[in-house]
Amino acid sequence: MNSSIDSKNNLLKPHIPRHFIAVLVACLVMLVLCIIASLVFGSRAISFNELIAGLFHQNVDSYGANVVRQRVARTVFSLFCGAALGISGALMQAVTRNPIADPSILGVNTGASLFVVGGIAFLNISTATQYIWLALAGAMITAVFVFGIGSMGRGGATPLKLVLAGAATSAALSSLVIAIMIPRSYVMDQFRFWQVGSVGAANWSSITTFIPFLIVGILLGILSIAALNALALGDEVAKGLGVRTGVLRLTAALAAVLLCGATTALAGPIGFVGLLATHVIRLILGPDMRYVVPMSAFAGAIILTISDVCGRVLGSPGELEVGVVTAFIGAPILIIIARKAKVRGL
Amino acid sequence: MKPKHIFQAEGIVAGYDDKAVINKISLEIPSNKINVIIGANACGKSTLLKTLARLIKPTSGKITFDGKSISKIPPKQFARFVGLLPQSPIVPEGITVADLVGRGRFPHQSLFSGWTKEDYEAVAEAMEIMNITELANHHIDELSGGQRQRVWIAMALAQQTDILFLDEPTTFLDITYQVEILDLLTDLNQKRGTTIVMVLHDINLSARYADNIFALCEGKLVAEGEPSEVITSSLIKEIFGLDCTVIEDPISGSPSVVPIGRHHVTNGMHSLGNG
Amino acid sequence: MMNKSIEIIIAGRRQRRRRWIVVTTSLAALLFVLCCAMLLLGNTIYPVKDVMLALLGYELKGVSFAVNSIRLPRMLAGFFAGIAFGIGGNTFQTMLRNPLANPNVIGITTGSSAAAVFCIVILHTSESIVSIASIIAGLATVLFIYLFSKGKSFSIGRIILVGIGIQAMLNAAISYILLVGAQQDIPSALRWLTGSLNGAQMHELPPLVIFVVIFAPIIILLGKHLSILELGEQSATSLGLNTDKTRIILIISAVFILALATATTGPIAFVAFLAGPIAKRLVGVGFSNVIPAGLVGANLVLASDLIGQFAFDVRYPVGIITGIIGAPYLIYLLIRMNQKGEL
Numbered sequence: 001m002n003s004s005i006d007s008k009n010n011l012l013k014p015h016i017p018r019h020f021i022a023v024l025v026a027c028l029v030m031l032v033l034c035i036i037a038s039l040v041f042g043s044r045a046i047s048f049n050e051l052i053a054g055l056f057h058q059n060v061d062s063y064g065a066n067v068v069r070q071r072v073a074r075t076v077f078s079l080f081c082g083a084a085l086g087i088s089g090a091l092m093q094a095v096t097r098n099p100i101a102d103p104s105i106l107g108v109n110t111g112a113s114l115f116v117v118g119g120i121a122f123l124n125i126s127t128a129t130q131y132i133w134l135a136l137a138g139a140m141i142t143a144v145f146v147f148g149i150g151s152m153g154r155g156g157a158t159p160l161k162l163v164l165a166g167a168a169t170s171a172a173l174s175s176l177v178i179a180i181m182i183p184r185s186y187v188m189d190q191f192r193f194w195q196v197g198s199v200g201a202a203n204w205s206s207i208t209t210f211i212p213f214l215i216v217g218i219l220l221g222i223l224s225i226a227a228l229n230a231l232a233l234g235d236e237v238a239k240g241l242g243v244r245t246g247v248l249r250l251t252a253a254l255a256a257v258l259l260c261g262a263t264t265a266l267a268g269p270i271g272f273v274g275l276l277a278t279h280v281i282r283l284i285l286g287p288d289m290r291y292v293v294p295m296s297a298f299a300g301a302i303i304l305t306i307s308d309v310c311g312r313v314l315g316s317p318g319e320l321e322v323g324v325v326t327a328f329i330g331a332p333i334l335i336i337i338a339r340k341a342k343v344r345g346l
Numbered sequence: 347m348k349p350k351h352i353f354q355a356e357g358i359v360a361g362y363d364d365k366a367v368i369n370k371i372s373l374e375i376p377s378n379k380i381n382v383i384i385g386a387n388a389c390g391k392s393t394l395l396k397t398l399a400r401l402i403k404p405t406s407g408k409i410t411f412d413g414k415s416i417s418k419i420p421p422k423q424f425a426r427f428v429g430l431l432p433q434s435p436i437v438p439e440g441i442t443v444a445d446l447v448g449r450g451r452f453p454h455q456s457l458f459s460g461w462t463k464e465d466y467e468a469v470a471e472a473m474e475i476m477n478i479t480e481l482a483n484h485h486i487d488e489l490s491g492g493q494r495q496r497v498w499i500a501m502a503l504a505q506q507t508d509i510l511f512l513d514e515p516t517t518f519l520d521i522t523y524q525v526e527i528l529d530l531l532t533d534l535n536q537k538r539g540t541t542i543v544m545v546l547h548d549i550n551l552s553a554r555y556a557d558n559i560f561a562l563c564e565g566k567l568v569a570e571g572e573p574s575e576v577i578t579s580s581l582i583k584e585i586f587g588l589d590c591t592v593i594e595d596p597i598s599g600s601p602s603v604v605p606i607g608r609h610h611v612t613n614g615m616h617s618l619g620n621g
Numbered sequence: 622m623m624n625k626s627i628e629i630i631i632a633g634r635r636q637r638r639r640r641w642i643v644v645t646t647s648l649a650a651l652l653f654v655l656c657c658a659m660l661l662l663g664n665t666i667y668p669v670k671d672v673m674l675a676l677l678g679y680e681l682k683g684v685s686f687a688v689n690s691i692r693l694p695r696m697l698a699g700f701f702a703g704i705a706f707g708i709g710g711n712t713f714q715t716m717l718r719n720p721l722a723n724p725n726v727i728g729i730t731t732g733s734s735a736a737a738v739f740c741i742v743i744l745h746t747s748e749s750i751v752s753i754a755s756i757i758a759g760l761a762t763v764l765f766i767y768l769f770s771k772g773k774s775f776s777i778g779r780i781i782l783v784g785i786g787i788q789a790m791l792n793a794a795i796s797y798i799l800l801v802g803a804q805q806d807i808p809s810a811l812r813w814l815t816g817s818l819n820g821a822q823m824h825e826l827p828p829l830v831i832f833v834v835i836f837a838p839i840i841i842l843l844g845k846h847l848s849i850l851e852l853g854e855q856s857a858t859s860l861g862l863n864t865d866k867t868r869i870i871l872i873i874s875a876v877f878i879l880a881l882a883t884a885t886t887g888p889i890a891f892v893a894f895l896a897g898p899i900a901k902r903l904v905g906v907g908f909s910n911v912i913p914a915g916l917v918g919a920n921l922v923l924a925s926d927l928i929g930q931f932a933f934d935v936r937y938p939v940g941i942i943t944g945i946i947g948a949p950y951l952i953y954l955l956i957r958m959n960q961k962g963e964l
Contacts, residue, residue, distance in 0.1 A: 152956060158778075161955070163782055165955055175945050401859065438906060441907065444634065450860065452845070452849050455845070466630060471626075482630050483636075
């Protein structure tokens with residue numbers, strides 16, 4: 001009798017996932033390794049002396065030191081973008097109660113693309129801030145549209161319905177994107193830099209543009225984390241537990257779109273990072289959102305930075321854009337999920 | 347009258363993904379009779395039926411039809427003797443009743459031929475037997491569950507086989523339609539001598555309509571014979587784990603199973619069930 | 622009694638057959654008109670007589686070049702690719718019993734596309750190598766989708782999800798190849814991203830034509846088998862169809878023509894998806910859908926190309942037009958299937 005009460009108490013205590021500390025330490029170590037790798041590797045490898053000179057001796061003006069300084073911006077940017085995509089993926093998956101919600105799959109990236117192209121073509125926009133707002137608007141409208149179609153009918157938004165709605169919408173929008181670009185070669189030119197999905201063009205001004213969006217997104221995310229755990233049990237149960245599901249969905253979705261929209265606007269469409277990060281974390285730590293969301297940020301930052309380094313090393317002497325690398329790493333995850341999912345859930 | 351056929355299985359083992367669902371079953375299907383396979387869920391009823399109808403390859407043992415191993419008979423030729431109605435057949439969207447029934451003629455047609463006189467006759471006859479002639483040019487989507495089931499059986503009939511396998515032909519139907527379908531199948535058996543082998547869920551309807559029962563339990567054949575011999579409270583206890591008493595069906599005189607639960611049992615019956 | 626039933630059945634079938642014949646003939650007639658339009662229309666509109674003479678081999682200044690080197694190959698490429706996409710797409714849709722299970726959505730054309738773009742842009746190989754590579758890549762994509770989506774039970778949903786995953790990788794590869802290889806050679810990029818008949822040349826066509834002429838009739842002949850496969854594995858087997866063999870022949874034939882069409886014109890968006898359902902809507906169910914689907918495919922490609930060339934003040938490649946028509950239809954179909962609870 002006593003033992004059953006004990007185990008009940010254990011259940012009621014705030015439960016720290018089994019491997020949490022180990023995972024946290026591992027993540028931090030990997031993060032540091034990533035940062036070093038991102039500074040050192042590239043089409044031109046950097047020696048230790050050059051690294052130190054570039055980081056700490058501002059007066060040294062060797063070629064290697066300058067390369068390092070450039071890579072610092074790139075690394076910081078890719079860490080931020082990765083974290084944003086990781087959180088965004090975790091939130092989207094929780095809001096849609098769907099394991100494959102990811103900006104690239106929901107067609108959100110293409111929506112952002114269409115708005116940016118339209119902006120360049122018809123509104124003459126050219127600054128990073130303008131890109132961000134347009135991309136956000138595009139991302140948000142597309143997300144609502146795709147989710148609307150995907151959740152019609154019996155069973156709500158199943159993975160299959162969402163994927164198909166996303167693929168169809170993406171196809172339609174990318175036709176429009178190309179249709180806008182064909183008669184306007186100057187749009188094509190500007191758009192090309194943006195479209196490849198790369199963190200290579202990062203500089204400190206894009207980072208400072210990005211930070212406010214990152215902060216607001218993270219704050220909104222934190223506000224909704226606890227209630228998202230209740231939402232995982234279904235709308236009815238969540239309502240029964242006193243969660244205002246409508247408000248919660250709106251807040252969390254807003255945070256998710258803000259984070260991925262801003263990333264897409266500055267770095268171009270990068271797919272699958274959120275999907276991958278969230279799945280790895282959930283696999284190790286379990287479904288508690290209080291751990292999944294922050295750790296997905298770590299995982300996202302690590303994944304994006306590693307992918308960027310891989311792209312630089314593999315693509316040498318040029319570079320392989322990070323969007324291409326993440327597609328190759330992330331798509332298999334989609335396939336694995338498809339294999340694991342129950343038939344009805346599909 | 348359909349000719350007599352000898353359909354035998356010897357020590358067959360079959361299942362999915364190396365997991366044997368039926369284990370060393372040997373049987374002979376009495377020709378020109380109504381045979382019903384009974385058993386609890388997941389005991390291998392459906393697997394047995396599909397193995398006999400060549401949908402699943404047995405991993406060991408052999409099945410012979412008129413002395414020939416069925417794996418050696420060309421598929422189309424086999425399909426002229428043996429037909430099967432799956433448990434949940436798939437309806438192509440927008441197809442009409444006549445066209446669907448006509449697809450049952452496939453084993454009798456060649457690559458280039460259109461519909462011959464025989465095809466039309468077979469389809470018309472099958473539809474008359476199943477009472478669906480008026481529905482000929484309706485779309486399947488417009489029909490009720492009972493009507494659909496009759497269309498599917500008509501398709502199997504248009505195949506003009508001597509042996510017909512049916513996998514739970516009455517599931518998902520109201521009791522009225524269940525009886526109607528079983529009556530139609532009995533007509534078919536009595537008028538033409540078609541051998542029928544089916545899986546049924548309802549033990550009492552099985553006992554009433556079957557000439558011969560195969561009782562399965564955990565992949566083994568545990569009893570076989572006329573319902574009046576086979577259906578006993580001890581057999582029901584063995585294959586379903588259910589206490590019951592077997593009485594005589596006041597309508598047909600066949601055995602009828604009355605279950606005994608933990609509640610609503612008047613005195614004295616407990617011991618009857620357990621004994 | 623019996624005779625009366627036979628009459629009812631015959632009457633119904635005659636009516637459906639008449640509809641099939643009327644629709645198919647009309648589609649063929651429309652296709653003929655579009656083919657003529659492809660030859661007659663252009664920057665300069667030459668007299669019909671001159672165009673005819675040029676086609677017959679007479680040297681007419683200006684006319685001969687425009688008709689024989691630009692318009693005729695363009696028309697032929699569109700015609701054969703359209704038939705290939707229509708028949709190939711319809712084969713997959715019927716076999717898997719789902720209009721969504723088409724080469725566009727599950728990525729078979731993307732596989733061929735990636736191989737072709739690699740051969741052409743990076744390796745600069747000859748047409749025959751491009752054809753072979755695109756066929757192998759198409760078959761490999763089908764094989765991968767099959768292997769990865771194989772589970773305890775057949776699930777169309779799993780096939781589609783796996784297909785979309787593979788497609789995402791292939792698309793990433795294509796954009797990378799285009800980026801490094803062609804220095805953003807825009808016409809070729811458009812060809813591989815959306816499909817285009819621009820710059821179709823006579824010497825590129827023989828592989829496509831030969832394969833369509835050989836494999837389209839095989840699929841047409843197997844139309845009856847395809848309609849039996851549509852009843853599902855169990856019914857088809859019990860009707861005496863060798864389902865594995867039939868399926869393999871159909872898949873190989875369909876992939877061959879799809880791959881060559883893709884290698885020639887690029888993956889013209891959504892034709893393989895649209896042709897089957899449109900043809901089915903037009904001819905109804907009961908008679909084989911294969912020939913009408915091929916005709917609808919060719920009509921779609923040629924009509925869209927004419928619209929792309931002449932309807933706007935800018936020339937759009939055919940894939941943009943079919944994409945803008947096709948994607949909303951896909952969305953509409955999704956909404957309808959969702960509401961009916963079919964997904």
